[in-house]
Amino acid sequence: MQGLSLPSGWSESKVKYVAPGMQAGEAITAESIEPVGTYPVYGGNGLRGYTQAKTHHGTRILIGRQGALCGNVHLVSGEFWASEHAIVARASDEVDPRWLAYLLRVMNLGQYSQTAAQPGIGTAQINALPVPVPPHSEQRAIADYLDRETARIDTLIEEQQRLVELVRERREAEADALLGSPIETRHTTVKRVLRPLSRPAAPGLGVVTAFRDGVVTLRSNRREDGYTFSNTEHGYQEIRPGDLVFHALDGFAGAVGISDSHGNATPVYHVCEASAGDHLPYVARLLRYLGRSGFLATQAPNVRERSVDFRNWSMFGRLPLALPPVEEQRRIAEHLDEQTAKIDTLIAETERFIELSKERRAALITAAVTGQIDVREMA
Structure with missing residues (x-):
């Protein structure tokens, strides 16, 4: 994020100053992780299950450190176990952890992975990265704004994804109805x-x-x-x-x-x-x-x-x-082809809308955490 023109009152810092003491989580065996339990276990890509012990309590930012999804960012709170596949970051007292999580997400940390066979990133790489830092009150305003706006977009995306599921179910149901009980068989x-x-x-x-x-x-x-x-x-x-x-x-x-x-x-x-x-x-x-x-x-x-x-x-x-007779076979197949084409067009349009919504979400986060928009004017 170098070369940005920062708004008045913002400063440039490094990750190691806004999230000091960043370190990897602790190893845990697969046998220790259960579908239910006392404490959630978080890996590099979110929740893995539950266990009977904990490694952390409070609010932390977890960054995936290994595998194809290294660089993923999750904000977690409470008492939990952070596995060795995650880097654990704690925001400094002057930093809003929600704002920091949003910032780290748009930094595309996965691009700093070093090994092609088993991609991985380390704390030293992340710590050295420059970051734009607004005053604490503005961090909080940015986090509040993004919590609100991304929730709206996420709800819209979920509704559209559900629409895709429903029309796919409708497509299958119509086919099943026509194919399941042929006449004159x-x-x-x-x-x-x-x-x-x-x-x-x-x-x-x-x-x-x-x-x-x-x-x-x-x-x-x-x-x-x-x-x-x-x-x-x-x-x-x-x-x-x-x-x-x-x-x-x-x-x-x-x-x-x-x-x-x-x-x-x-x-x-x-x-x-x-x-x-x-x-x-x-x-x-x-x-x-x-x-x-x-x-x-x-x-x-x-x-x-x-x-x-x-x-x-x-x-x-x-x-x-x-x-059924061949002519009936042809009629049914052509009808289903016609209906399928209409539904597939609707699905494609909906999926394109979902992609555009995801792009808008990402662009909105980037604009807010880099100061391209002043969220205090949008309260």
């Missing part, structure tokens, strides 16, 4: 409706994934962090747009759909085409409904923790299906 099995495809991996293509929301697309269209893969792995297969893709271990949770991408996938997927003239998008939606409703779990030969195993094609092929 013919009773058949997966192997009579779908034909498995077996294509070798295509060189130079990205990796396709079936996600639990029914979208089958290239990982690069969503995210690639957290995955390790190689296109040269034995058994990789080519997937083309329009293929039905069923995740043999995660299909029970909704990971099935029609691919919108050309790429390769692991052998854990069943890649299929229609073999009897059925409408493939409808069949994909039906399989997803059967997974989400719990039916697939009742038919699986092997149920493991968090997965239902259908890797064996013969087992998968014996799954019973009830299908």
Whole structure:
């Protein structure tokens, strides 16, 4: 925060003077942490659980010191245990701890992490950082203003997030209603409706994934962090747009759909085409409904923790299906596609509003703690 033009009455200091005696918390074993207990245990990213002993009492600022979330800032009060994954800071007597917590949050402390494999920051790095310091009365005014304004924004964000959840539930409920009780059904099995495809991996293509929301697309269209893969792995297969893709271990949770991408996938997927003239998008939606409703779990030969195993094609092929006439399949699938598109547009607009609200929240905090706005005029 160097180079700022400070308002009259403000001074420049360093973190070590506004939060003297900063130090890491104390080690605690995982066995000592319970879901309920006498004292909360805080780590580098907030509450971890509870224990029967305490390391601190009063108001402290906790800064994550290790891992991908190092630099996170939490203001805590009361009696608690601060673990070794947190740096514990106590505001000096002349400093409002709420103001200091807001200031430290906008300083993006994570940028000072030193190791790529296991990011971490130390007290020496933080202590040396320059900070703008207003008079104590103004610190309190800034903290009061930000408490009030961020609470309003947080409430608005929570309302919008709840709206997203509700419209997603509505989307699923409408699909379930149409897929769960087809009229004029013919009773058949997966192997009579779908034909498995077996294509070798295509060189130079990205990796396709079936996600639990029914979208089958290239990982690069969503995210690639957290995955390790190689296109040269034995058994990789080519997937083309329009293929039905069923995740043999995660299909029970909704990971099935029609691919919108050309790429390769692991052998854990069943890649299929229609073999009897059925409408493939409808069949994909039906399989997803059967997974989400719990039916697939009742038919699986092997149920493991968090997965239902259908890797064996013969087992998968014996799954019973009830299908309406093809024209009705097409009508239902097209109706659901139309409704899904409308809902997805609403979700995208709402999520964009949420992101803008978060950006406004961050900008408001930055402006207040750096003196760009005088909050005393906004009381």
